Amino acid sequence: MKINMPFSNDKYRYSSGYLLFFFAAWSLWWSFYAMWLKNKLGLSGAELGMLYSVNQFFSMLFMIGYGVLQDKLGTRKHLIWLIGIVITLSGPFLIYVYEPLLVSNFTLAMVLGAIFFGLGYLAGCGLVDSFVEKISRRFNFEFGTARFWGCLGYAAGAFVGGIFFSINPHINFWCVSLMGLLFLVINLFFNTDRTADEEAKETAVTPLTRQDFIAIFKDRQFWYFVAFVVGTWSFYNIYDQQMFPVFYAGLFEDPNMAPRVYGYLNSAQVFFEAIGMAFIPFLINRIGPKSALMLAGLIMTCRILGSAIFEDIYIISFIKMLHALEVPLFVIAVFKFSVANFDKRLSSTMYLIGFNIASSIGIIVLSLPIGRIFDHVGYHSTFFMMAGVVLVTILFGYFTLSKKRHEQIELTPVNAQQ
Template structure:
């Protein structure tokens, strides 16, 4: 919960902070996001392999917490100075830091949550809902502070990181089911199992969906907050409404997250991924057609009925089609890593499009591309439906 509080405080308004406080245009903002994606791309395979090797050990999570403590000094002193002197240096340093703790780190943390949930007999969605609550509380608080004192937002992040360190030091993973623990210990990963994934057709088809739909959607959402404020009389008014709207949206996400496991168990992981793809495409196209504050706000709320389904469905899809011992690696490489690869190029291209042809035309193009890849995924994603998590060897899946 505390990690997602910090994550929401620093990422939800990042594009606004870069344009309003950093003085960047959409193209330069896209460069920063591309740099973050490059760094995340470098970190995620490493985080995935290490996470699978560590299992339930907390070493990697302690690394993230240690880095999060410096979020306040970074945004208040270091990053603004870099943005004003050298955009490339700012992109390199800012990308490395933010890519590690957010774009790269969030995947490792979600994979850890999923592993804990699996071993203790909980649905991932029920545990992840506390992350939504933390993010909702964060946007409610920081949304009001952003217009008055944005520096305070990041100092709150540092304070929450220190609190997270205290709480995490007392946290216990709980007692896993004996059979699950035995399986984790007895079935060590065979040598070359990670490399074997790249010979697996299902793995590449999953990456195709992620690149063509998930990556496009993430790039679209990077500067959506800037576009949103254009529908209001002043940027400050738009920022305030955006903060309140995101808070409401995340509470809706929490409700959908609770229901997500039941929905996905009913319709299957593949259909859930296709549903999420159609909603993402519709939201992007809808953003290009919105003609007022009410319309764009309704379009924003569509995020609440898509992202919980996507997050839970991706883990269930992995459980149904791959070896669970490689779950963190598959999630971080096949889902998170592949999104960052595409975002490296698309973030700057999209940012330039916003400055040249405008947000509406850019969003219409992005939405159309995502829709095409969603339709292709009807035929390329595997349709096996699995209600109970089972281990499937990587060789057999291929």
């Protein structure tokens, strides 16, 4: 199986740079966010759930705007500039604004943090992914081979982040700002303007209208897809982001060892995830996006159940590595499912609203009650419940999701419509 990474294509190189520095910045603080809040600042499970819920609520609002605007902008970079500025300001914000307010004024910190993180990361992640996906279709390279570099960036950030976090989390936050500056440099030199020939040919393409966007929400398949995302990806994200880091840290007798080991483990996991990003697109091309979504859901179920059954550090560490298979399968299958079943000009809207907002709604609705359930019954019972919900959702998706295959949608030429 040949993996095409077109290094001679400058559009591929710049797109990979976006993903490399964005995900490196995100992993430096997001990988340790729950540990920082609970172990360093002493927040409860319910408070943790509140923060995640409000973060996701605000990010959902930004995703709506990002999706519609980026589809209208095509491959123009206006919103990407905003993402770079937010990342660059992350260090001062986390150290001098967010952390003190979490201690002195939790409600204000919750709102300001939700706005900041929503703009730059929780909604920004989907924006950057969908922007690069548009670039990949326009300039003839597979999105997954560019996303590979994003995973490597996340792995590198998690690796050094675990070391820095055990010394002082503020080191992590300043490194985030450094990644933001590098992201802005990429954006400064990346030219995505259309040539005169492209402009002439694209004037013949019917522009997007409000009816094009509304048509998505009238499609029954869209709502089946949304329900599947909420029942799988939302539950899995609550498990993976809010619960697993603290659960894993609790397995260590020495609490100071936990962040360092978790950073190494997270780095290894994302490294294998990067390899998966390069290879899995070709697997999905063979089995189809629906089958890939089903398979990703089964891997989620196995990982959550494994955490419910076992407490051995080595077994749990191995279970963590399943994330490296599940993420590439799910993320790339979402793009291919969307392009196969809906208007490909609306890929940003589908990814940000149909996928990211749908999962955000699930997190908003479920984070606080799951946090309270955890406070009463502990990890294992909560994990069993979550795995059961994901399994039921997989059965729902099997009977409702479209089997249309992405092979019917070919990569567009350089001068084709977005």
